[in-house]
Amino acid sequence: MKEILKKTFLIPVLFIVAITIPFSCFGQENAQLLFDRANDALKAGNIEEALATYNKLEEQKTISGPLFLNMGISYIEIDSLGKAKYYLLKASRHEETEDEAKKGLEYVENQFSRQSAALPKMPWEKAVDWLRINMGASLLLGIAIILFNMGVILFVANWFFELPFASWIKKSGIGLAGLGITIILLSFYVDYVENRYSDAVMISMQTNVLEKPVSDASVISQAYEGYSFTVDHHKSRKQQGWNYVRMSNGLYGWIPSSEIMIL
16 A cells, blocks of 8 residues: 555655745755655655655755655655654645645554544534634735725715615625624634644554643543644643643543644
C-alpha cells in the first residue's frame, strides 16, 4: 500500500507541484533547492535525510501543501502514523493537495490498531470550523463591513433622492445592514474560536488523559496514536508542559504537551 501511495502522490508532487511551491521571494532559490534535495532523498528511500530537510523548510516558514504532503508520506514510510496524520491534515487544508491528502488520511486511519470513539459535531460547530479554516475572521469582517455600508447607503439614499421602488430599496438597505451586523458578530466569534481552540493529533503510542495536570492524577481515559483532540489554549497556557483537551468522544482532561502535535 505504501508503494501505491508513493506512486499516487509522490510523482505529481515531486515533478509537477514542486516547481510551483509558493516560497517567499527572500531565499526562494535556496528554499527550492532544499525542497528538491529532500524530494530526491525521499525518492531514493533516504527518509531520515528527506525529513531533516523538510523540517528545516518548515522551521524557515517556507511552508506549502506539497511540503506537508511529502512530510506525511515520509512519516508513513517510517511507520510514524501519528505524525503522518498530522501533516496530511495540514496538507488537506491546501487546495492544491487536498484530494491527495484525504486519500492518504484514509489509508493512515486504517492502519491504527485502535480507533477512538467519536461524537458527531453539531451543525453549527461544523459551520464555524469551515469558516475558521477556509475564510478566517478577517475576511468575514471585511465582507460584513461592505454589506453594512451598502445597507446604510441604500437606506440613507431614500432621504435625499426620490428613487423608484423606494420602499423596496429601504427594506433592502435595512436587510443588508442587519446581515452585516450579524456577520460582524459571527466574525468576532470565529476569531474567539481561532484564538482559544486548536485541533491536535496524538503522536505517541499511548498515554493517559488525566483529571488534573499532574502525573499522579486520576485517569479519565487512555489515548492512543492518531487520536484527535481539541486543545483549549486558554486553560492550557496556565500549566507549563500540559494541554487541556477535549477528546473526540466528548471527554475532557489533561495530557502532556509532548504527546500531541497541534495543528
